[in-house]
Every structure is written in C-alpha cells, then in structure tokens.
Amino acid sequence: MMDRARLVTLQIIVAIVAIALWHLLTTVPVGEKPLLPPFFFSTPYDVAERIIKWFSTGTIWRHLWITLVESVLAFVVGSVGGVLVGFWFARQPLIAAVFDPYVKMANALPRIVLAPIFTLWFGLGIASKVALGVTLVFFIVFFNVYQGVKEVSPTVLANARMLGMSEQQLMRHVYWPSALSWMFSSLHTSVGFAVVGAVVGEYLGSAAGLGYLILQAEGTFDIAGVFAGMFVLAAFVLVIDYLVTLVERRLLVWRPVTAETRT
Amino acid sequence: MAQGEGMTKGRTRMGAAAITFSNASIAFRLADGGSYPAVDPTSLSIADGEFVAVVGPTGCGKSTLLNIAAGLFPPSSGAVSIYETPLAGLNRLAGYLFQAEALFPWKTALENVAIGLDVMGVPQAQAHDRAQAWLTRVGLGAFGGRYPHMLSGGQRKRIGLAQVLIRDPKILLMDEPFGPLDAQTRQIMGNLLLDLWSTDRKAVMFVTHDLEEAIALSDRVVIMSAGPSARIIGDWRVGLARPRDISEVKLDPAFHALHREIWQTLKTEVLKGYEQSGGG
Structure with missing residues (x-):
C-alpha cells in the first residue's frame, strides 16, 4: 500500500502533465499552426478564465443549484420507489414473476428516448429532469433491494425463526436491514445516475x-x-461522490471492508 | 453416574423424554422426479436434562435429523414429539446453534444477544442489561459494541451461544457448532458449553462428526451409519464423571476404552461414507 502523500503527488503529476500537453498542443505552433486547433480544443488558459469568470460573477451558482436539486429529488424519489417495489416483489413471488418481463423491458429501454416524452408531460422545468433521473435510479435501487431481500442467508433466516421472530419481526430485523445494506452498497451508482439523469x-x-x-x-x-x-x-x-462515501462509511460500519460492491 | 438425579426444572420432570423421534424418516425429492432416502425410519429418545451426541460420517443426515427436531421441516414419515406433545411447526422450546454463521451481521454483539428477548417484548433497557450479563458469562463483556465481522470465529460462536441461551430454551440443538474452529478454541468452547450447561442441564442434541468431542461432552453417544438410508447403528452411555474438563477427560483410560469400542463401529461407516462421496 502506497502512502497517501505519495499517491496524491502522483495523481497531481498526472493532471499537470495532461494540462501541459493540452497547452503545448493547442498553443505552440508546429510549422505554421498548432497540432490541435484552439477553435475545436480551446486552451487550458481560456477554460480556466471562463471558470473563474463564472464563479466570480456568480452566474454558475444558479445552474449548480438547479442541477443539485434535480439530482437530489431524482435520487430520493427513485430510491423510495425502488425500495418499496423491490421489497414488495421480493416478498410476493407471484407478482415478481408476472411483472418480470415488463421490468426487464423497461430496464432495457435506453432512458434517453424517454426524455422527449417527459418534456412533453412535465414541461421544460425541473420535473422532467427529475423524472428522467428517477427512471435510472429506480431500477438500480429496485434490483439491489430485491436481491437483498432474496439473498438473506438461509442460516440467518432459520436462526431468526428459531429465536422466535414473527413474520413482522423478520421484516424489521432481517429483511429490511439486508435490503438497505444492498441499497447502500449501490449508493455510488445510484447517486451517479441521478446526476446523469439531471444533466x-x-x-x-x-x-x-x-x-x-x-x-x-x-x-x-x-x-x-x-x-x-x-x-x-x-x-x-x-464532491457528491465524496459526500456519499462519508454517508456510506457511517451507514455500513457493520460491514467488512472487503464486502464493498461497486458497479 | 453421568446424569444428575432428581433434578426438577419448570414443568418438566427429569427422565421425561424431551425429544422423541418415532420412526421418523427423511427423503429428499430430486430434480429428476425421483427421491433420495436420506434417513431410514429412526426412533430415538432424548431425556430431559440429557446431553446426547449424534455422531456419523459426513452426509449421513444427522443435521437433517436435528432440523426435524427444530421443526424447520417435518419428517417425510413418522413423527417427532417434544415433551410428549407432537411437534407441528417450529419447536418453540428449543434453541438452535448453527454450524454456519447465523448472527445478524448488521447488529452489534450486544444487540445480537438481546434480540431473543427483544422479540419476546422485553423492554429494551432490561434486554440489554441481561444481554450484557450473558456477554460477560461467555467472556465477551467488553465486546458488546463490536459487529460480528470484527470478532474472531470463536468469539462469534460465544455470541451465538449467548444469543440462544438468553432465551432459556428447554432444549438445546447444536449442529457441529464448533466445526469451523481450530482445535484449541474447540476445547475452550467445549468447556464453556459444559460449564453453562451444568447450571441448569437442558436436554442437548449435539451433532458432530468428531467422536472425541462427542464422548468428552455427552452422556450418550449415538452413532449413525453412512447415507443413503442412514440409520442408528449404536448407542453408548458415557459413564465419565462430571464436571469434566475436556482436555483432562481425554487422558482418562475409560475415555480411551470407550473411544476404541465406538470407533470399531464407526470406522467401517466412515469408510463407506468416503467411498460414496468419491473419497472426498
């Protein structure tokens, strides 16, 4: 394991090299003109100037805020829906079997084709972006929760029964925590998709x-x-991914580190 | 004498049968529509307060017999009675210590032990107090805040033992509970088990493939033949004095004599079991 300071140094070097290359290729003329025309590739300097201008004039904040709100809403709505339906399907095998082909169909559909429909239904405002994000987040959470409920260790389940748990207590002490742990382990993916949907x-x-x-x-x-x-x-x-990591560390303290699943 | 005499406990009387298998058999349905006869009709009675070890080669269906006593599933034919009442559904009087990991990974050690009281409706503060006391009894008083993955295999088994015993079951069913542990830890766990058991002498059905462990712990050793169509082929009383220390009792000449005698029977079955499972 490399120590942290050295790792960060190397990571920064990669960034510097990439930016330096970009700078050289777009500004230093080879023969008559640079290898990469700045019109198509811009230059690090112009881009930095633009970013600084956005932040110094404050125009960027409104856009960031809108995207953040859309992402958070898409994540919350998609997650709640995914948890509820995932739980319901896992506990009702008949329902799951009946809906199985439709779930697969809906999930296989490239979500981008839904965007025009959502724009027609929900307008140009926040709602249509949230709807697009929800269709992405929902399936990730849904499949994870479904899996989480289905894959409770049979031994743990038998133990719970032998310890005198009723069906309701099994839900609370076994199925629910198991489903949530699977959902949390896919937190990075689902939050990422919420942002993708919004953007x-x-x-x-x-x-x-x-x-x-x-x-x-x-x-x-x-x-x-x-x-x-x-x-x-x-x-x-x-930044969002970092926040998710913090939340995840807090929520999954009981998990061995090796069990982390990332898709 | 191996058994304590004249002990009275709750509603049950010493000597009454805690678990009775009456011609209980087990057959598994196979994918191709056939059926695999795992255990032939078997009759076995375990008295209240008696520690019985069931020994047999791998795959002889001894764990399945245990699961039937637990009521996790019914026998294919025959019946099981618990304190002379036919068993239907889960065996509410039994505590079950599993071979595989059975703790709730998302609960701390303390919560894992307290859960049995929790589901009975004991107030949480009281449940946690009693769970803490049990953690101390199994030597893990300072580990209540740890999650199972932070504990060693032996520590997890101790938690499992406390989790089962806190509910004060009348019957203790154990499925090779110390199987995954190393030899030293097994001995320590065996002594801990005997120590806890001696305070109120529950009926114990202890399944193992380790003959030494069986003799060292129990009052009676029941030997099963290799499957398919496994059956009981021997039933020995263990006359070693109690209280016992596992490592000391193994030096007792009487232990060796009994071990040799039982091994003669078991050996042929073990070899058969190996042949049937392809030497593995």
Whole structure:
C-alpha cells in the first residue's frame, strides 16, 4: 500500500502533465499552426478564465443549484420507489414473476428516448429532469433491494425463526436491514445516475442547469464554455461522490471492508 | 453416574423424554422426479436434562435429523414429539446453534444477544442489561459494541451461544457448532458449553462428526451409519464423571476404552461414507 502523500503527488503529476500537453498542443505552433486547433480544443488558459469568470460573477451558482436539486429529488424519489417495489416483489413471488418481463423491458429501454416524452408531460422545468433521473435510479435501487431481500442467508433466516421472530419481526430485523445494506452498497451508482439523469435532461431541453450551460456553449461554438462546463460538472460529481462515501462509511460500519460492491 | 438425579426444572420432570423421534424418516425429492432416502425410519429418545451426541460420517443426515427436531421441516414419515406433545411447526422450546454463521451481521454483539428477548417484548433497557450479563458469562463483556465481522470465529460462536441461551430454551440443538474452529478454541468452547450447561442441564442434541468431542461432552453417544438410508447403528452411555474438563477427560483410560469400542463401529461407516462421496 502506497502512502497517501505519495499517491496524491502522483495523481497531481498526472493532471499537470495532461494540462501541459493540452497547452503545448493547442498553443505552440508546429510549422505554421498548432497540432490541435484552439477553435475545436480551446486552451487550458481560456477554460480556466471562463471558470473563474463564472464563479466570480456568480452566474454558475444558479445552474449548480438547479442541477443539485434535480439530482437530489431524482435520487430520493427513485430510491423510495425502488425500495418499496423491490421489497414488495421480493416478498410476493407471484407478482415478481408476472411483472418480470415488463421490468426487464423497461430496464432495457435506453432512458434517453424517454426524455422527449417527459418534456412533453412535465414541461421544460425541473420535473422532467427529475423524472428522467428517477427512471435510472429506480431500477438500480429496485434490483439491489430485491436481491437483498432474496439473498438473506438461509442460516440467518432459520436462526431468526428459531429465536422466535414473527413474520413482522423478520421484516424489521432481517429483511429490511439486508435490503438497505444492498441499497447502500449501490449508493455510488445510484447517486451517479441521478446526476446523469439531471444533466442529460437539461442537455435535451431546459432553461437552467449545468447541462443547459454546456448546450448553450455548444450552440455558439464556444468550445471554452463546453470544456469549462465539463470541468465544473466533473468537480460537482467528485464532491457528491465524496459526500456519499462519508454517508456510506457511517451507514455500513457493520460491514467488512472487503464486502464493498461497486458497479 | 453421568446424569444428575432428581433434578426438577419448570414443568418438566427429569427422565421425561424431551425429544422423541418415532420412526421418523427423511427423503429428499430430486430434480429428476425421483427421491433420495436420506434417513431410514429412526426412533430415538432424548431425556430431559440429557446431553446426547449424534455422531456419523459426513452426509449421513444427522443435521437433517436435528432440523426435524427444530421443526424447520417435518419428517417425510413418522413423527417427532417434544415433551410428549407432537411437534407441528417450529419447536418453540428449543434453541438452535448453527454450524454456519447465523448472527445478524448488521447488529452489534450486544444487540445480537438481546434480540431473543427483544422479540419476546422485553423492554429494551432490561434486554440489554441481561444481554450484557450473558456477554460477560461467555467472556465477551467488553465486546458488546463490536459487529460480528470484527470478532474472531470463536468469539462469534460465544455470541451465538449467548444469543440462544438468553432465551432459556428447554432444549438445546447444536449442529457441529464448533466445526469451523481450530482445535484449541474447540476445547475452550467445549468447556464453556459444559460449564453453562451444568447450571441448569437442558436436554442437548449435539451433532458432530468428531467422536472425541462427542464422548468428552455427552452422556450418550449415538452413532449413525453412512447415507443413503442412514440409520442408528449404536448407542453408548458415557459413564465419565462430571464436571469434566475436556482436555483432562481425554487422558482418562475409560475415555480411551470407550473411544476404541465406538470407533470399531464407526470406522467401517466412515469408510463407506468416503467411498460414496468419491473419497472426498
């Protein structure tokens, strides 16, 4: 195991090298002009300038806030739905069997084709982005909870019965914690998809948000704006992912570290 | 004498049968529609306060017999009675110590022990007090806040023992509970079990493939033949004095004599079991 300081140093070196390469290729002329035309690739300097301008004038905050609200709503609604339906299906095998092909069908559908319909149904505002995020989050949580309830160790279950648990107590002490632990272990994925839903939704038609910002820049061939939007989005996702890690550590204290599942 | 005399406990009388198998047989249905006769019709009676070890080669259906006594599933034919009442559904008078990991991984050691009282409706503060006392009895008083994965295999078995015994079951069913542990830990756990058992002498049905462990712990050793169609092929009384210390009792000449005698019977069955499972 490498010590942390050295690891971070190496990670920073990778970033510096990448940015330096980008800078050299777009600004230093080889023969007559640079290898990468700045019109299509922008330059690190322009992008940095744009990001600083967004933050110093404060225009970015509104877009970040909108995207954050959409992501959080999509995550909460999708998770609650996924937990409830996952639990219900796992405890009612007949229902699960009947709906199985439809669940697979809905999950196999590329969610992006739903975006125009959601825009028609819910308008250009937040709701249509939330709906798109929900369709992504729901299935991840649903499958994990379903699995979590189904895959309770038979020994633990038999033990619970022998310890005198009623059906209701089994729910509370065995199925529920097991399902939640599976849901939490997919937290990174589901939160990530909530953000994807929000941004893709914005990109396909909206009036605010990070996706909107990128689309606007693209529409005016403002490549610096596109790259700046991408970097802000990446930073936004990193911060959220870090918060999820903190939450996860708190919620899954009982789990051995090796059991962490990430998809 | 191996058994304590004249002990009275609750509603039950010493000498009354705690568990009675009457011609109980087990057959598993196979995927191809056939049926696998795991255990032939078997009759066995375990008295109240008696510690009975059931020994047999791997795969002889001894654990299945235990599961029937627990009421986890019914016998294919025949019947099981618990204190002379036919068993239907789960055996509410029994506590079961499993071979595999059976603790709730999302609960702390203390919560795991307290859960049996919790589901009975004992107030939480009281349940936790009693669970703490049990943790201390099994030597883990300082480990109540740990989750199962933070404990060693032996510690988890201790928690399991406390989890079962806190409910004060009349009957204790044990399925190779110390199987996964190393030799030293097994001995320590055996002594702990005997120590806890001696305070109120529950009826115990202890399934194991380890003959030494069986003799050292029990009042009676029942030998089963290799499956399929396993059956009881021997029933020995263990006359070693109690209280016993597992490591000392194994030095007793009487222990060796009994071990040799039983092993003669068991050996052929073990070899048969090996042949049937392809030497593995």
